Amino acid sequence: MAATFATVPNPAIAEGEVLLEVDNLRTYFDTVSGTVRSVDGVSYQVQAGRTLGVVGESGCGKSVTALSILRLVPTPPGRFAGGQIRYRGTDLLSLTEKQMRQIRGNRISMIFQEPMTSLNPVLTVGRQIAETVMVHQKLSRRDAYRRAEEMLRLVQIAEPERRVHEYPYQLSGGMRQRVMIALALACNPEVLIADEPTTALDVTIQAQIVDLLRNLQKTLGMGIVLITHDLGVVAECCDRVAVMYAGRKVEEAPVAELFDRPLHPYTRALMGSMPSMNTTSQRLAEIPGMVPAPSELGKGCSFAPRCSYATERCRVDAPELMAHGVDHVVACHEVARVAKEPGLLATAAATTAATAAPAPSADLTGVQA
Numbered sequence: 001m002a003a004t005f006a007t008v009p010n011p012a013i014a015e016g017e018v019l020l021e022v023d024n025l026r027t028y029f030d031t032v033s034g035t036v037r038s039v040d041g042v043s044y045q046v047q048a049g050r051t052l053g054v055v056g057e058s059g060c061g062k063s064v065t066a067l068s069i070l071r072l073v074p075t076p077p078g079r080f081a082g083g084q085i086r087y088r089g090t091d092l093l094s095l096t097e098k099q100m101r102q103i104r105g106n107r108i109s110m111i112f113q114e115p116m117t118s119l120n121p122v123l124t125v126g127r128q129i130a131e132t133v134m135v136h137q138k139l140s141r142r143d144a145y146r147r148a149e150e151m152l153r154l155v156q157i158a159e160p161e162r163r164v165h166e167y168p169y170q171l172s173g174g175m176r177q178r179v180m181i182a183l184a185l186a187c188n189p190e191v192l193i194a195d196e197p198t199t200a201l202d203v204t205i206q207a208q209i210v211d212l213l214r215n216l217q218k219t220l221g222m223g224i225v226l227i228t229h230d231l232g233v234v235a236e237c238c239d240r241v242a243v244m245y246a247g248r249k250v251e252e253a254p255v256a257e258l259f260d261r262p263l264h265p266y267t268r269a270l271m272g273s274m275p276s277m278n279t280t281s282q283r284l285a286e287i288p289g290m291v292p293a294p295s296e297l298g299k300g301c302s303f304a305p306r307c308s309y310a311t312e313r314c315r316v317d318a319p320e321l322m323a324h325g326v327d328h329v330v331a332c333h334e335v336a337r338v339a340k341e342p343g344l345l346a347t348a349a350a351t352t353a354a355t356a357a358p359a360p361s362a363d364l365t366g367v368q369a
């Protein structure tokens with residue numbers, strides 16, 4: 001394929017450069033039943049050419065963090081209660097809505113959690129992509145449609161010259177997801193936030209979409225935030241992983257380090273409950289017990305009611321993130337005790353051998369074998 005706009009790396013990006021910094025972000029919702037602290041002091045960085053995985057159970061604040069980056073949280077009831085979101089050093093929370101529109105979809109793009117509802121059903125997919133590039137890139141209608149076709153080709157949709165004139169309902173789920181990716185990448189963003197981009201798809205299509213994202217990243221060099229429940233996808237695609245629980249980041253490390261040496265009991269519960277770490281595309285098993293509603297958070301560690309390592313201190317004193325080894329942060333008072341237990345792979349092997357109860361190292365309240 002000849003080099004075109006869509007197939008050359010963004011010249012402004014140097015690999016490894018920090019593009020986006022979420023710094024101690026707090027996003028709260030004021031509701032009739034009180035303040036919901038959906039994101040409560042989360043920090044992470046996105047680097048060019050690298051993928052940050054964000055994992056955690058439902059309701060942990062993964063999407064609200066992502067929506068906050070693009071300032072798409074409805075305010076009210078939402079509000080930014082603290083922190084900064086810096087894109088190349090500029091605090092996005094201080095920009096006007098007009099300035100933000102220059103960033104959104106152009107510099108920072110998002111594939112939304114529910115693609116079926118994100119595409120406009122009454123517009124052809126070509127028009128939806130064309131309108132995005134017309135707004136941001138000031139192209140003529142003719143060139144914008146050409147770009148739309150080029151983007152459909154880039155995401156490997158067959159016969160793009162025909163598909164560009166079709167409506168979302170005429171496409172399969174996998175194709176609609178490819179259109180979402182094309183739409184998100186149409187303006188050659190520096191940062192792509194992909195919120196559960198494969199959840200609604202069957203396993204074969206999921207693998208194709210994951211491959212596509214990886215290849216596009218190699219070609220275009222953007223930084224990716226990949227929100228997922230799928231640890232197979234994390235292992236395959238991500239450079240780093242941030243684990244979230246109840247609105248906070250509880251652990252972060254490079255992917256190999258996190259899988260080899262998970263230090264937070266919650267991370268171990270997520271990983272230890274998988275049948276085997278050698279298989280791919282395993283969804284996280286549910287951990288019995290509930291993530292506390294953000295409105296019900298007490299003052300101690302929010303994981304305490306489900307954690308067998310919990311002590312009296314855990315119930316009154318919320319742990320701060322601390323460095324444990326090179327490039328590995330954990331928020332847990334009992335890291336020293338957790339670290340003495342066998343690592344994840346030993347735990348998974350023991351769990352498989354036992355087939356019934358969890359191995360002692362994964363002895364977390366309610367974790368299934």
Ligand SMILES: Nc1ncnc2c1ncn2[C@@H]1O[C@H](COP(=O)(O)OP(=O)(O)OP(=O)(O)O)[C@@H](O)[C@H]1O
Binds near residue numbers: 061
């Ligand atoms: N508009 C809102 N008003 C009140 N609470 C909200 C609102 N939007 C989100 N929340 C709450 O914020 C918390 C975090 O939600 P979020 O959508 O970020 O979870 P998530 O980690 O993305 O979960 P999932 O894996 O299910 O997508 C949840 O408890 C949710 O109920």
Ligand code: SF4
Binds near residue numbers: 264302304331332
């Ligand atoms: S701080 Fe205490 S309750 Fe929280 S994860 Fe660590 S041991 Fe468990």
Ligand SMILES: [Mg+2]
Binds near residue numbers: 062063064113
């Ligand atoms: Mg979500």
